[in-house]
Amino acid sequence: MSVPALSINNLHKSFGPAHIIRGVTLDIEPGERHAIIGPNGAGKSTLFNLISGGYHPSSGSIKLRGEEIGGMKPFKINRKGLSRSFQVSNIFSNMTVRENVRCGVLYSMGYGYGFWRNVGNLHDVQRKTAEILESVDLLDKAQLPAALLPYADQRTLEIAITIAGGADVIMLDEPTAGMSHSETERAVALIKQATEGKTLLIVEHDMGVVFNMADRISVLVYGEIIATDKPMAIRGNEKVREAYLGDEADAIEGDAA
Amino acid sequence: METIVFSLLNGVIYGLLLFMLSSGLTLIFSMMGVLNFAHASFYMLGAYFAYTISEASSFWVALIFAPILVGLVGALVEKYGLRTVHVNGHVAELLFTFGLAYLIDEVVKIIWGRNAVDYKVPELLDFPLFELFGAQYPAYRIFTLFVALAMLAGLWFILNRTRAGLIIQAALSHPHMVGHLGHNVPRIFMTVFGVGCALAGLAGVIGGNYLVTDPAMGVQMGPIVFVVVVVGGLGSLMGAFLAAMILGLLQTFAVAIDARFADIFGWLGLDATSELGSITIASLAPMIPFLMLVLVLMIRPRGLLGDREL
Amino acid sequence: MSNIATDTMISLSPSGSQKFMQRTVPLIIFAVILAVIPVFGPSRTMYSLLNAMGVNIVFAMSYNMLLGRAGLLSFGHAVYFGLGGYAAVHAMGAIEAASYGDGGFWAGYPVFFLPFIGFAGGALAGAVIGWPSCRRAGTPFAMISLGVAELISAAGFMFGSIFGGEEGISGDRMNGPEMFGLSLGPINEVYWFIAFWTFIGVLGIYAFTRTPLGKMSEATRDNPERAEFVGYDPQKVRYLVFIFAGGFAGLAGGMSAVNYEIFTPEALSLAPSGMVLLMAYIGGIRYFAGPILGAILLTYMQSMMSDYSEAWLLYLGLLFIVIVMFAPGGLAGIFGGLFRGLRGDNPAASLRQWAVQITGIVLMMISLVTLIEMSVNWSNNYGEVFEPFGMHLPHDGVLTWAVIFIPFVAGVGILRKALKNKEGQA
Secondary structure (H helix, E strand, O other): OOOOOEEEEEEEEEEOOEEEEEEEEEEEOOOOEEEEEOOOOOOHHHHHHHHHOOOOOOEEEEEEOOEEOOOOOHHHHHHOOEEEOOOOOOOOOOOEHHHHHHHHHHHHHOOOOOOOOOHHHOHHHHHHHHHHHHHOOOHHHOOOEHHHOOHHHHHHHHHHHHHHOOOOEEEEEOOOOOOOHHHHHHHHHHHHHHOOOOEEEEEOOOHHHHHHHOOEEEEEEOOEEEEEEOHHHHHHOHHHHHHOOOHHHHHHHHHHO | OHHHHHHHHHHHHHHHHHHHHHHHHHHHHHHHOOOOOOHHHHHHHHHHHHHHHHHHOOHHHHHHHHHHHHHHHHHHHHHHHHHHHHOOOHHHHHHHHHHHHHHHHHHHHHHHOOOOOOOOOOHHHOOEEEEEOOEEEEHHHHHHHHHHHHHHHHHHHHHHHOHHHHHHHHHHHOOOHHHHOOOOHHHHHHHHHHHHHHHHHHHHHHHHHHOOOOOOHHHHHHHHHHHHHHHHOOOOHHHHHHHHHHHHHHHHHHHHOOOEHHHHHHHHOOOOOOOOOOOEHHHHHHHHHHHHHHHHHHHOOOOOOOOOOO | OHHHHHHHHHHHOOOHHHHHHHHHHHHHHHHHHHHHHHHHOOOHHHHHHHHHHHHHHHHHHHHHHHHHHHOOOOOOOHHHHHHHHHHHHHHHHHHHHHHHOOOOHHHHOOHHHHHHHHHHHHHHHHHHHHHHHOOOOHHHHHHHHHHHHHHHHHHHHHOHHHHOHHHOEEOOOOOOOOEOOEOOOOHHHHHHHHHHHHHHHHHHHHHHHOOHHHHHHHHHHHOHHHHHOOOOOHHHHHHHHHHHHHHHHHHHHHHHHHHHOEEOHHHHOHHHHHHHHHHHHHHOOOOOOHHHHHHHHHHHHHHHHHHHOOOHHHHHHHHHHHHHHHOOOHHHHHHHHHHHHHHOOOHHHHHHHHHHHHHHHHHHHHHHHHHHHHHHHHHHOOOOOEOHHHOOEOOOOHHHHHHHHHHHHHHHHHHHHHHHHHHHHO
16 A cells, blocks of 8 residues: 555644644545635634644644654745645745746755855756746746736746645645636646646635545544545535535535536 | 842832833834834933923923923824834834934934033932941932832823723734724824833933933933843733843842952853953943843743733 | 747746846946046045945945845844954954964965955854844844844953954054055055955855845745745745855955954944944845945945034934835935836926926925034034025024025925825826
């Protein structure tokens, strides 16, 4: 049996008296596209921050390809091949689009904290940057200041920076939040293509996106995973229906219909 | 014994003076996030205003009106200067007050001259209050003690017993919440800045004749005020009080100790004639606050009693 | 795909001629200016002013590696300037001792290359002090830099054998082997030394901005969180930048050591740290050349205006506050805006707007200068009176107050109107 790409075991996180993550256990296989859904306040963002190093776990373990990463600094986790995007665009807004992606590329290509090289002469970095920009269709906007990009393009740039380092576990936090219908479709196609062959962990509210993309879905409610299964099975799951009262339950059924 | 009692007394008074000076900055810093570089310049203004007013009328008039004047100057600075810079962030605000300190220092030099002015202790209090171990203790120092304690009591009363005080207390620990409560934030900021400056001004009125009133007094006190605020901790007046007392006592005792490094570390083979060995403890006194500042920021960035990191 | 990417790579990075125009040409112009200045036969005073400017240019540029490029506000940058300078002065002493004594390494070390020693000294100091200071940017960094500066400058007065007490430590630059035929005796030869190192300093700092570390320092300034999620430790980025900034400050210190042949503990204190902050900020921290402008202007003000008006620090403070409040881009930002306006669609209109604004500013300056100078003369009580252009302006003269009030009101009116017009257009 292969080692899971990401393996979370009995993970807990409390902030003072607030017990946000209450024993999450989850294995994600290499190459799997896994979505986490759940009502607001279920702890999805907290879980994301725990895995990517933003928070220290209170207890439990997080293993990346068998190696414990719980409580490591974000930059160490990133270097081990796990990269994440943010719910709100979190880009280097004083730089151009090209420079943004280049920042994502530099470390992974071994240039680290180098102070003896001219970035202008790093042809491998430039080639990689161009490839990434091409794969997310931002080539023609490469020279624009990132802050001037339209919202949807900023979200795309966010994804581009995330995949730029060549990590094989990619975590996307609501990548289509705030996008129009057509923008969402485009984003989904782009994510599928750009994360081809990689392990993908995604938090998303748009059920269309989730059921379209995910191989498996986990449902997080009040800090616990109440079900992990294939999309079809999740639709039929009684506990999930209970958790999703109202609109979102309709959304699930609607997609099922 | 003699040294200890006098140092204790002087240390407490110096500590209280430091607290008077820094309490305003703690208020300003905690609520507005502005580490006012010019805070000690307002302290200096307080001393100079008091000098001019007491020349014209009396010290007692100055005691009341000099802090009010300083507070007004502070409020104007906030309204016409700081507010403009606010949108550019805290670093811009810090830079603004840094320039302001330059400006106030220079204006003071032009108006009152470059040398110390003769700001005297009022005659009514210019007598030795009691004698200890054959040395006389000036009454004015004890008066300083009482003014500081009165201010402390007044501050405590306002913060804990009035509506405005409760709002300020809430704002100290949760500065972002004030706006949500439906208060006029710019006006609160202006008031807090003005009151903070007035407190520094009051410290100036008391400290100017206790110590000395010259154009360098702002520059000398400026960094020490920062130390008190940072060491005490963001949002904590109690912390500022504690830090001021510790600093006041430490510095006063260090000055009073008649010892060299060689006396203390002689067992390590340190020679009294060597450079390191001949350093006196007293000469280290001015370094103590900054040692505290650096250590606290490195080891405990939230300060002694602060509720959040800087 | 890689084919297309390789092709587009060329279009992505600036073309060779663009690079040449934007990067090489300004550096060549800078070098040419430095080289041509002696042709005009500057006076001794002019030379000493130019030399001071050279030192301050490198110092201010090194400061901007922190404030402008890495977003680190330091109140103690003179510590690294001073420690580098002291290292150079001591090395100068060693050269002197070695050349009259038994030789050895220092006997063969040219004074011309002392700025290397300064760089090493500054960088070493940065490496020792930097790590704990760089944990966080913003206010904590500013406060630690302040505390460290106070501690080091206090220590400077305490350890006489290293820092020479109040008198400082002096040296003699005319020992050891000569380089490029320069004895470094006469001041015009010192100019070549300063010009050389000013250029090296600026070139070095420019090259630094082009490295991966230089780029990531900007990224960390703008978004430390994101920098962490692309594999960089923000503290380490800041720390390394801090060491380099310390090194270049030390280089400037080494230049200063050779130029003045003396260093005193004053050089470590808060005053020069504040001055370099003013230079960089007034010049413009978001522009590479900004600190150069600031260093030139402030050095000029320091040496020329301090002779003319004792209130020059007041003028400096006013200038700084005006820049912080109304022109955060500094002088470079103002010139940049003017340049963009002239190249825009409507150069005439932008020129007119500029003329109006400058008129307003000049009017207000007339008023303020009169007020300040009149007050200075009055407060000095020597019976002197401010007499510009043959006018007699005592504190109790009607004309004086007219010269203060009328231009002030007119200036404020013009500026407010200009501001309204601007908003109307936008």
